[in-house]
Amino acid sequence: MKRNADDWKTVCFYLLLNLSEDPKVEQKMRSKGVIKLLVEALTPESGNDLVILVLTFLQRLSVYIENKNDMALLGVIGKLSFLLSEDGVQGHLFQCDDPSVVNLSLRLLFNLSFDPDLRIAMVKEGLMPKIVTAMGDERHRHQAVCVLYHLSMDDKCKSMFTYTQAIPLLMKFLLDSDEDDPGMEVMALIINLAANRKNAALICGTVGSSREGLGLKLLLHRAFKTDDPLIMKIIRNIAQHDGPTKHLFIEFVGDLVEKMKDSPNEELTLECLGVLGNLNLPELDWSLVTDEYELFPWLKQKLLAGDSEDDVRLEIIVLLGTMAGDDVCASHILKSGIVANVLQILNAKQEDDELVLQIVYLFHRFVAGKTDMREGFMTNYSDAIHYMIDLMHDANAEICKLCDATLDIVGVSKIFLPLLSRNCDSEWAARIKEEKFQHHNAQWLEMVSQLKDRNKAVSRRNSLMNSSGRESRDALYDDASSLDDSGGNSYDPQANLLDRAALFAGSDSEDTGKASSDSEEFMDANLIDNSRKNAGRPKSRYNNRIAARAEQ
Incomplete structure (x- = not known):
């Protein structure tokens, strides 16, 4: 019965596989x-x-994102885990031996591992050790x-390789x-x-044993023999730990x-520079290295060469920063x-x-070094x-920091180096103090400047409004004088204007008084409103700017 069911499914899936050659039909199958x-x-x-047959069909469908997402929801990874054997290099089902199953499973996993x-x-x-086991079989090596x-692209997955036989196998493939x-x-x-640090230790050889450093020696020997920059890149990654x-x-x-120098x-030259730049070891005498191999003329020639790439210049500067950790070598660099x-x-590549x-890190090395080195750098290279x-x-942000x-x-150098520079030290201290203040208070200074501009605009507007209010009051006083019963030309400030009924008799006079009152009320309300708005410290937009940068 079971065999008949499998045969029936096999025939149906074969038919669907052939029909799926048409993309439209394949889309209909997916919807069904x-x-x-x-x-x-x-x-x-x-x-x-x-x-x-099923693995072949799934491999074809997995090239589309929608199909891949459906497979993930249906737990296809767990299904594939049952198809790979943990023992032996022949991958097989639990019931039978067939390398085709392992090969197709690895091909499907490769499509899904994007x-x-x-991943x-x-x-x-638990698929990683099974895939590593399959890598030992030459028939499945490429797919595995x-x-x-793809798994090694994730930092969390890199550390898992330490607990498998992946590194011994890969070193065997490389060296043999x-x-x-x-x-x-x-x-x-x-x-x-x-x-990864633990993987790098395994590549070099077990520390504390007779094989310590053997892997590194073999890699360097092969790199020097073949001039292969990829092997030197492996060595460079090891040197960073x-x-x-x-x-x-x-x-x-x-x-x-x-x-x-000779390659x-x-x-390959770039990778060698990268390896040397990573060797920030206190017991390494860089001054002896530079003198014995006449390194500075070669470095200067590479820096100034028009055909040198920016990557080479960058690695040379990194190497100089590493050398500057040795005080004696730092003095040689300055000389x-x-x-x-x-x-x-720096001027050309800002x-x-x-x-x-x-470059700034290199300058920091000089400034943070011994007194004579700091004095020589700040005196001879004030442009820095x-x-x-x-x-x-x-x-x-890193450059600013x-x-x-x-x-x-540099700002406190006058305390420690009173003989540093009679002409430049005070100027530097003042300028550094000013620039640091502006740098750390840039947000507040900007808001204060905006507040001053706003206050100036409000003052000009209030001045114009006060001038308009005085003209209205002068006009009112002239009208009151003309209505005086005695026929005098002067206005008595002690007189009660409300006793003069004639003052409100005409519509024109009424409108004039209303305009004057409205003008004064508007002026007072505007001043109060502005004083409320300008009272206290303005709200900072610093957090909003940080959020805007994060969104970008």
Whole structure:
């Protein structure tokens, strides 16, 4: 009975699969719920032919977002978890051995893994170790590596690779490939995994054992032999992690500098610069390295070369910032004159935030260093201080923060360095104080300026209204004098105007008195209203601006 049911389903799904070649027919099938029928057919009890057919059909449908979303709601990830075996490299169903099932399952998982939520679901369902197991079989290696690459894009998933056999297998693929390319997917996956600290330690070799650092040595040997920038990118990602793995690079610094200077491959040079820039180790004597390999002339030539890319210039500045952590080497940097070239780049590349940020960090290293180094930098490169003062108002928050911290040191330098500069120190202190005040109180200063402009406008309007009110009162007084019974030409202020009935006899006089009264009432009400509006501190729009930036 079960076999007959599977045969019947197989025939029906084959017919639907052939009909789905027409996109319009496929859309009608989706509206009739074909995806639900296919997902429900993926059970451990289903026959091998039926499962292969269903997986083929689902793989075709999964290229559309709407179909992918339907599959996610129906729990297709959990269904696929039953189809992959945890033991052995042959993937198979629980009842039979068939590599086609594993291959089709991995292809379907690859289509679904473009969705970040489904990648998380794959990890929760325990699919990662099963996919790693399938990667050991050459028949499924490409599909498994592609799925694992998508999983490695998420930082939370990177750490899960530590508990699988993925890294030993990938290192085997890379190092045993001889002259053959192990594949772009394998290289990309290792690069992603090396960005995690625990994975980087596994790649280098077990710390504290006889194999400590063996993996790093093999990677460097292969990178120097093949001039492959992708392998050097793996090494660069390893070098960014603090801890025991970074100390393994000390014995290879000379080899990295030689390869960086001699390689005609610009991409390899860039990656070597990145590796050296990550080696901020206190026990590394950068002054000895620069003297032995004559590094400064080469760095200056690369900075000024017209054909050098901005990425190369950026990595050179990062490397200089790392070297400046060594006080002796920092003094050599100042004496070499390379800081003048850095200032030229800052002037020419002011729109490049990353480049500007690294240059400001280099200046911060000089200012925060020893007294003689700080004095030499601030005396010989005063333009750098002026640049940082201007950059306090930069739109990039990190640049503003670093400039602020650097100028704090410059502002108090007069206390610690009384002999720093007789001419410039007081000017810098005053300008820095003014700029820092304007920077930290920019919102309030703007509102005060707006308030002053508003008050000036109100004063001008009130002045005009007062002038109009006086003219109305003068006209009223003239009319009252002309109505005096004695025929005099003067107006008696002690007289009671209300006793003069003639004053209200005519419509013209009545209108005049009403106009004067209305004018005075309007003037008084306007003044009260303005005084209420201008009373107290105006409401800040700072929070609204922050919200607007967040929305952008």
